[in-house]
Amino acid sequence: MKSNESIPNFDVKVREYTNYALKSIKNVCKAFGPRPVGSEAEKQAQEYMQADLAKWCDDVKREEYKCSDKAFMAWVPIGATLLILNAIFFTLGLSAIAFGCAALALFFVLGEFIFYKPVLDVFFKKKTSGNVYGVRKASGEAKKRIIFSGHTDSAFEWTYTYKGGRPVVVTIIGVAVVSILLGLGANIYAMINFGGAFGSIVWSTEGNWVLRILAIVMYLTIPVLVMALKFCNYKLPVMGANDDLSGCFVSCAVAKFLSDNNIRFENTEVAVLCAGGEEAGLRGSKAFAKANKEMLTDGVETVFISLDTIREPEFMKIYEKDMTGVVKNDRRVAELLQQAARNVGVDVPIGVIELGATDAAAMSQAGVPAAALTAMDPTPAKYYHTRLDTADNLSAQAIDLGVKIALETAFLYDEKGI
Numbered sequence: 530m531k532s533n534e535s536i537p538n539f540d541v542k543v544r545e546y547t548n549y550a551l552k553s554i555k556n557v558c559k560a561f562g563p564r565p566v567g568s569e570a571e572k573q574a575q576e577y578m579q580a581d582l583a584k585w586c587d588d589v590k591r592e593e594y595k596c597s598d599k600a601f602m603a604w605v606p607i608g609a610t611l612l613i614l615n616a617i618f619f620t621l622g623l624s625a626i627a628f629g630c631a632a633l634a635l636f637f638v639l640g641e642f643i644f645y646k647p648v649l650d651v652f653f654k655k656k657t658s659g660n661v662y663g664v665r666k667a668s669g670e671a672k673k674r675i676i677f678s679g680h681t682d683s684a685f686e687w688t689y690t691y692k693g694g695r696p697v698v699v700t701i702i703g704v705a706v707v708s709i710l711l712g713l714g715a716n717i718y719a720m721i722n723f724g725g726a727f728g729s730i731v732w733s734t735e736g737n738w739v740l741r742i743l744a745i746v747m748y749l750t751i752p753v754l755v756m757a758l759k760f761c762n763y764k765l766p767v768m769g770a771n772d773d774l775s776g777c778f779v780s781c782a783v784a785k786f787l788s789d790n791n792i793r794f795e796n797t798e799v800a801v802l803c804a805g806g807e808e809a810g811l812r813g814s815k816a817f818a819k820a821n822k823e824m825l826t827d828g829v830e831t832v833f834i835s836l837d838t839i840r841e842p843e844f845m846k847i848y849e850k851d852m853t854g855v856v857k858n859d860r861r862v863a864e865l866l867q868q869a870a871r872n873v874g875v876d877v878p879i880g881v882i883e884l885g886a887t888d889a890a891a892m893s894q895a896g897v898p899a900a901a902l903t904a905m906d907p908t909p910a911k912y913y914h915t916r917l918d919t920a921d922n923l924s925a926q927a928i929d930l931g932v933k934i935a936l937e938t939a940f941l942y943d944e945k946g947i
Contacts, residue, residue: 530944531872532936536790543936546786547929550778553581554770558920563766566598566682566809567656575661575681578803581781582663585788586801589663594806594816597653601810602685602761604641604649608634608705609757615712616747622736624719625726631712638709643853645810645886658682658805660817665784665799672796674831675942677783677935678814678888679776680807683769684914686762691915695908701760702884704753711750715743770920771905771912776836777803779931783939786932797943798829807837807888814888818895825897832862832947833899834938835889838913839931840924842875845904850881851890858889859898861947866902869937875930883907898947902934 533539557574564571575591583589611634618627640648661681689697719740720726729735731744780801786792787799806812818825825831847870849863850856863879870877887901904927905913912918 530940532933532940533873535792535940543929543932546782546932547925549785550775550782550928550932551923551925553778553781554774554923555920557774558768558770563768564681564683565685565766566596566806566812567658568598571658571682571805575659575803575805578681578777578781579661582661582784582801585665585784586663587666589661591659591661592817592820593657593659594813594820595655595657596806596809596812597650598656598809599763600647600649600653601641601808603653604637605760606758607649608637609754612705612708612712613751613754615708616744616751619712619715619719619747620731620744622719622723622728622730624716624723624728627712628716628720631709631716635709635713641810643855645852645890647810647812658813660805660813661803662817663784663801665787665793667796667798668793669795671798671829673942673946674798674800674829675939676800676802676831676833677780677836678802678804678833679778679780679836680773680804680813680888681777682805682808682813683767684772684808686765686767686916687914688759688762689756690909690913691917694911701753701757704750705757708747708750708754711743711747715747718743765916767914767916768919770923771840771918772838772914773807775839775923775928775931779836779839779928779935782932783935786936794943799939804888811886811888811891814891818892818897822895825895830946831897832859832865832942833889833892833897834862834866834935835887835899835901836931836935837887837901837903838905839903839927841904841906841910842924842927842930844906845875845877845902845930847877847879848882848887848889848901848903849879851893851901852882852886853884854881856886856890856893858893858900859947862898862900865942865947866900866934866938869941870934872937872941873930873933877902902931904931
């Protein structure tokens with residue numbers, strides 16, 4: 530049975546759940562404001578969601594965990610600082626130290642941003658965040674489980690997404706990559722040229738024209754690296770209405786729809802995860818997977834659907850490769866989402882996330898079949914991680930489509946599995 534066959538006047542009725550999601554997003558924004566991970570506002574927003582889910586789910590819990598709110602994005606200013614030091618030490622002939630700076634910058638970029646490992650967390654104070662998890666049980670023996678998820682925390686503003694958009698962001702990222710590669714290569718060359726780990730100032734008679742050109746190029750990157758020091762504004766957490774209260778309340782709307790219409794699948798559990806800490810490096814979903822390993826591997830086939838930033842239908846996409854393409858999500862789950870979308874009248878492409886990650890990546894790493902559905906201009910959108918991501922900037926059309934696809938995914942999974 531398709532979702533639109535489950536109740537009379539399905540399309541009209543779904544608007545109630547779209548309106549529920551829109552109203553809830555606005556209520557959370559108004560009542561609690563921006564929600565950096567581990568903040569009191571994030572906790573209050575989670576308690577709000579927990580109270581909602583308690584009305585429609587059989588079991589609801591909130592699990593706490595600890596993480597840093599600033600460590601994840603700290604790789605940008607720390608990396609920029611190391612690359613500036615690399616340029617200085619290189620021109621002074623301290624090639625081994627300069628090489629170490631460039632190598633450390635690369636380690637932090639790979640660790641935090643490419644592989645989402647908490648390599649910097651040890652240097653930052655931990656805060657307490659949480660995950661809210663609600664389950665609507667099967668009427669009979671549970672043989673399958675589907676988890677819909679959004680994240681409750683909001684990001685700190687990305688200065689140059691707001692002030693310059695893609696050209697500035699791409700320039701900073703591009704210069705950083707060039708600076709790292711230049712730092713590693715130039716210092717290896719310098720150590721070979723000087724015949725050791727240390728040599729003379731590159732402008733001295735012992736330096737050659739190659740070293741001088743490399744030094745000049747390094748100095749040309751410094752203004753951009755100085756800009757990178759202010760890439761993330763820790764004084765300005767954003768509202769996060771679209772990213773990702775939209776995902777949270779589209780997920781909650783699924784549970785509400787099933788409860789309101791007295792629909793309970795015979796062999797399929799339907800669950801909702803409102804995860805904290807996605808903007809802190811997927812820390813919440815990682816903590817959830819660790820804390821619930823026994824449940825996730827209990828023999829009940831489980832799939833995970835991440836709903837993240839449901840704002841622009843024309844850019845809707847399903848991610849089968851996540852975490853900047855280094856983590857493979859489950860193709861079967863991606864195709865499940867794609868078929869559900871087709872059943873409600875839209876063709877959604879399956880592809881790769883360009884930069885960043887969704888909570889689906891953390892679940893894929895934990896061995897849970899997962900995929901992500903997003904609807905955001907990957908340019909990125911002007912509101913992405915900026916003060917413009919407010920409740921005044923929601924799309925009722927996108928939310929409505931998100932609710933329909935999520936509901937159809939649940940019905941399709943109950944009928945056919947993966």
